[in-house]
Amino acid sequence: MGCCGSGAELTAALPEARSSDEEVLLASRIVADGMRQTDLSVPTMHCGACVRTIEKALGGLAGVQSARANLSTKRVTVRWHFDDGPPPFVKTLSRAGFEAYLFDVKSDKEDGALSELIRALAVAGFASSNIMLLSVSIWSGAEADTRDLFHWLSMAIALPALGYSGRIFFRSGWRALRHGRTNMDVPISLGVLLAFGMSVYETVQHGPHAYFDASISLLFFLLIGRTLDCMMRERARLAVRSLVQLAARGAFVVQADGTQVYLPVEEILPGMSIMLGAGERVPVDATVSKGDSELDVALVSGESVPLRATVGSTVRAGTLNLTGPLTLVATAKAGNSFLAEMIRMMEAAEQGRSGYRRIADRAAALYAPVVHVAAFLTFIGWMVATGDLHNAITIAIAVLIITCPCALGLAVPIVQVMAAQRLFKNGIMVKDGSSIERLAEIDAVIFDKTGTLTSAAPRLVSAEHIDSASLSLAAALALHSRHPYSQALVEAAAGLTPSPVVFDDITEQAGFGLQAQSGATVYRLGKPSWALASPESIVGAASVALTQNGQWMTGFCFEDKLRTDAAVAVVKLKQSGLRVELVSGDRKEPVGLVAAALGVPYRSGVTPNEKVARIKALSAAGQKVFMVGDGLNDTPALGAAHASMAPASASDVGRCAADFVFLRQSLLAIPLAVSVAREARRLIRQNLALAVAYNVVAVPIAIMGLVTPLIAAVAMSGSSILVVANALRLKGGEGIAASAAPGTISAAAILEAAE
Amino acid sequence: MKDYFYLIPIAFGLGLTALTAFMWSLKAGQYDDLDGAAERILHDETDAPIRTTQPGR
Numbered sequence: 001m002g003c004c005g006s007g008a009e010l011t012a013a014l015p016e017a018r019s020s021d022e023e024v025l026l027a028s029r030i031v032a033d034g035m036r037q038t039d040l041s042v043p044t045m046h047c048g049a050c051v052r053t054i055e056k057a058l059g060g061l062a063g064v065q066s067a068r069a070n071l072s073t074k075r076v077t078v079r080w081h082f083d084d085g086p087p088p089f090v091k092t093l094s095r096a097g098f099e100a101y102l103f104d105v106k107s108d109k110e111d112g113a114l115s116e117l118i119r120a121l122a123v124a125g126f127a128s129s130n131i132m133l134l135s136v137s138i139w140s141g142a143e144a145d146t147r148d149l150f151h152w153l154s155m156a157i158a159l160p161a162l163g164y165s166g167r168i169f170f171r172s173g174w175r176a177l178r179h180g181r182t183n184m185d186v187p188i189s190l191g192v193l194l195a196f197g198m199s200v201y202e203t204v205q206h207g208p209h210a211y212f213d214a215s216i217s218l219l220f221f222l223l224i225g226r227t228l229d230c231m232m233r234e235r236a237r238l239a240v241r242s243l244v245q246l247a248a249r250g251a252f253v254v255q256a257d258g259t260q261v262y263l264p265v266e267e268i269l270p271g272m273s274i275m276l277g278a279g280e281r282v283p284v285d286a287t288v289s290k291g292d293s294e295l296d297v298a299l300v301s302g303e304s305v306p307l308r309a310t311v312g313s314t315v316r317a318g319t320l321n322l323t324g325p326l327t328l329v330a331t332a333k334a335g336n337s338f339l340a341e342m343i344r345m346m347e348a349a350e351q352g353r354s355g356y357r358r359i360a361d362r363a364a365a366l367y368a369p370v371v372h373v374a375a376f377l378t379f380i381g382w383m384v385a386t387g388d389l390h391n392a393i394t395i396a397i398a399v400l401i402i403t404c405p406c407a408l409g410l411a412v413p414i415v416q417v418m419a420a421q422r423l424f425k426n427g428i429m430v431k432d433g434s435s436i437e438r439l440a441e442i443d444a445v446i447f448d449k450t451g452t453l454t455s456a457a458p459r460l461v462s463a464e465h466i467d468s469a470s471l472s473l474a475a476a477l478a479l480h481s482r483h484p485y486s487q488a489l490v491e492a493a494a495g496l497t498p499s500p501v502v503f504d505d506i507t508e509q510a511g512f513g514l515q516a517q518s519g520a521t522v523y524r525l526g527k528p529s530w531a532l533a534s535p536e537s538i539v540g541a542a543s544v545a546l547t548q549n550g551q552w553m554t555g556f557c558f559e560d561k562l563r564t565d566a567a568v569a570v571v572k573l574k575q576s577g578l579r580v581e582l583v584s585g586d587r588k589e590p591v592g593l594v595a596a597a598l599g600v601p602y603r604s605g606v607t608p609n610e611k612v613a614r615i616k617a618l619s620a621a622g623q624k625v626f627m628v629g630d631g632l633n634d635t636p637a638l639g640a641a642h643a644s645m646a647p648a649s650a651s652d653v654g655r656c657a658a659d660f661v662f663l664r665q666s667l668l669a670i671p672l673a674v675s676v677a678r679e680a681r682r683l684i685r686q687n688l689a690l691a692v693a694y695n696v697v698a699v700p701i702a703i704m705g706l707v708t709p710l711i712a713a714v715a716m717s718g719s720s721i722l723v724v725a726n727a728l729r730l731k732g733g734e735g736i737a738a739s740a741a742p743g744t745i746s747a748a749a750i751l752e753a754a755e
Numbered sequence: 756m757k758d759y760f761y762l763i764p765i766a767f768g769l770g771l772t773a774l775t776a777f778m779w780s781l782k783a784g785q786y787d788d789l790d791g792a793a794e795r796i797l798h799d800e801t802d803a804p805i806r807t808t809q810p811g812r
Contacts, residue, residue: 048794071791118781126774130767146759153763 024086026250026264027102031079035065040076040089040100045069050098057096061087076100114234117227120165124220127161128213132713135213139710144206151203154212162196165219168226184364184409187371191404192218198397209394214401214712221720222409229413229433232420236429236661251276251283254327265334274328278482282319282328285337288312290327292509294483296320300338300632301585304450304458304560306483318632318651322482323508339653342632345608346639346657356642358434360412363688367408375399378703395705401712402702403695407719411687414727419680422730427664428673435659438643439673440681441624445573446615446641448629449584449594451649453667454560458484460492461557470554473499474546477514477525480506485544485558486514486525513544522549560590562597565666570598572671579623583611585633611637628670630654645670676730683730687723694719 028038058067093100134150173185199210250264254273294306317337379396416433475493478486503516513526524531533550542555582602595602627641630650638644638657646658662669
């Protein structure tokens with residue numbers, strides 16, 4: 001069980017979630033009479049032993065009917081009786097050594113698409129293998145009676161399969177046509193339906209050529225591409241959603257009679273009084289009516305230094321309360337809060353990007369008219385030449401069948417699935433295929449500072465020059481605070497011998513620092529002007545001082561800690577011909593320092609609006625911008641940029657807005673993503689060229705009227721295999737997860753074929 | 756020709772059975788947790804708490 005040990009330390013550091021019961025209730029749903037279901041996300045579950053520990057721990061709780069852990073999605077589903085409140089799920093799991101977060105089932109809506117595709121794929125696989133079986137005997141020269149019987153049988157199999165599996169394409173093609181557009185599904189639907197219709201006519205007329213096999217195996221091939229594509233998006237969505245939820249789900253509201261009620265965020269109205277403990281996030285925009293604390297605003301404004309909040313100050317939704325409890329008076333509804341405003345700005349900014357048309361659609365827009373015109377001209381030509389209506393129609397339909405974009409339909413998604421797989425292995429999540437296409441086009445990168453280029457946590461400057469006794473004393477004090485500087489001190493003193501000083505009483509004064517007593521001695525750690533008895537005696541530019549009875553002991557300076565490999569990543573990006581820029585909401589000095597360390601131009605004190613404006617200005621100058629950011633204030637910019645990426649630590653909204661999410665610390669993910677995207681673009685172009693080359697060879701044969709069902713089947717499978725094989729060159733290693741289910745199906749198809 | 760009357764229905768029936776079996780397994784959630792299923796096989800089945808709290812699984 002060695003792999004599960006690390007979780008315990010993590011959980012110990014987390015603040016006690018006092019709102020847990022009410023939050024569990026809010027996030028649960030009723031499944032049966034008196035029975036509720038709660039989904040928990042447990043990111044640290046990663047082996048069979050974890051599964052067992054979790055199920056045992058939760059299953060043993062009173063009121064729990066069943067607990068089932070899912071190792072693939074790292075989720076636990078618990079069903080419980082609602083008699084006396086929810087059982088303590090999160091606490092139980094944290095005692096077992098797992099961090100757990102509530103998982104909102106309500107927002108999980110896209111589940112249906114993938115299972116519909118898999119079912120359609122299974123039916124198409126079954127039908128195509130059976131029809132193929134019958135077709136082989138026809139091709140080998142069955143007598144007329146047998147051939148007719150087999151045609152009828154093929155039709156009986158093909159009709160339900162066409163209805164069931166084909167509706168995915170018909171639906172989407174019809175939708176496009178209704179809006180006056182054309183996409184890849186239009187020629188597909190047309191080709192499949194015409195092939196089927198003509199085959200029915202041939203069968204009734206006892207004709208020799210029926211294309212049931214072509215129309216159904218076409219569906220099968222295309223559904224494979226479609227399913228892989230959907231799986232890729234599904235997996236990224238799951239992985240992104242199971243990250244920690246940062247937004248407050250609700251808050252304790254003080255009623256008129258003094259009691260506290262836990263209300264969901266949407267029900268908090270302006271004027272309500274909210275109790276906010278240390279370690280909780282501000283649910284809506286509010287002003288402070290009581291208390292004194294510091295707020296971590298890194299995710300909201302990009303400033304790395306916490307802000308002081310006292311009576312009368314305004315606080316924004318999404319900021320994290322660090323030091324003391326606060327009483328707030330809500331000033332806006334959730335729908336009007338800073339968070340919601342950012343989402344609105346992001347949606348407005350995204351309008352520009354929605355103009356992007358995917359490569360496959362652009363290809364289809366060119367391809368479909370050409371094919372349809374070619375088929376029509378063939379029909380006219382044969383009518384003029386021979387005057388035989390039946391023959392002319394047969395040949396025109398054969399042209400449509402042979403040009404049906406089987407390879408074209410696979411050419412793009414298969415490469416993107418491979419690219420996503422490679423990125424996934426390197427800890428990068430891709431939202432969808434179009435983001436890979438867009439990433440390949442960029443020529444400028446804009447970085448946010450706090451939380452993106454730098455870790456959100458500051459670092460102690462030149463710790464090795466500080467006297468170790470003072471440092472360990474400071475660390476011993478700092479252990480009692482949640483302030484980022486305190487945590488940096490604790491981290492810096494990790495290897496030192498613990499301080500021999502024993503404190504009697506420690507208090508934290510929000511906005512100033514910590515004060516401790518040890519016998520008659522008073523130690524203070526905090527703002528120099530507060531910690532020192534006489535403010536004139538400040539030494540140097542230290543931002544935190546340690547004093548003994550008001551006398552200077554040591555000063556500490558902090559700087560932003562650059563993420564691992566930030567410098568290397570920036571150099572690599574520059575080498576690949578990209579312009580790199582730093583745009584941050586933080587103050588000039590820290591931004592300037594980071595920018596100088598990386599050697600990039602910078603802008604500081606930028607508002608969310610100005611970030612969007614900067615991106616728009618660059619786009620107007622013809623540049624395609626790739627935005628990398630994490631904060632709420634970056635969200636509109638993430639939406640406005642041509643492509644965007646966020647670290648896993650980003651705000652919920654930011655993570656959902658970004659096209660890519662990287663899960664590891666290293667910023668090398670960015671140059672890697674760019675190079676994979678560019679390689680994918682190259683392969684997509686090759687694949688499209690291959691598909692066109694196939695048509696250049698096959699179409700003349702079809703126009704001449706030489707195509708038989710056998711030739712159609714061989715040509716179509718051949719071109720698809722070629723395109724898939726070309727895409728596999730991107731793989732670089734084995735990739736099992738995404739192809740597991742279709743593999744199962746094709747295994748079933750092989751079994752059937754063998755029977 | 757006469758052979759077809761039972762051979763084809765047999766082949767067809769077998770295929771249909773496989774399809775039904777797959778659809779059923781999909782619906783029953785057997786592909787929901789492929790990683791977990793691989794690990795669960797190693798679990799000790801006589802473990803009382805899981806069994807008693809999970810009737811019907």
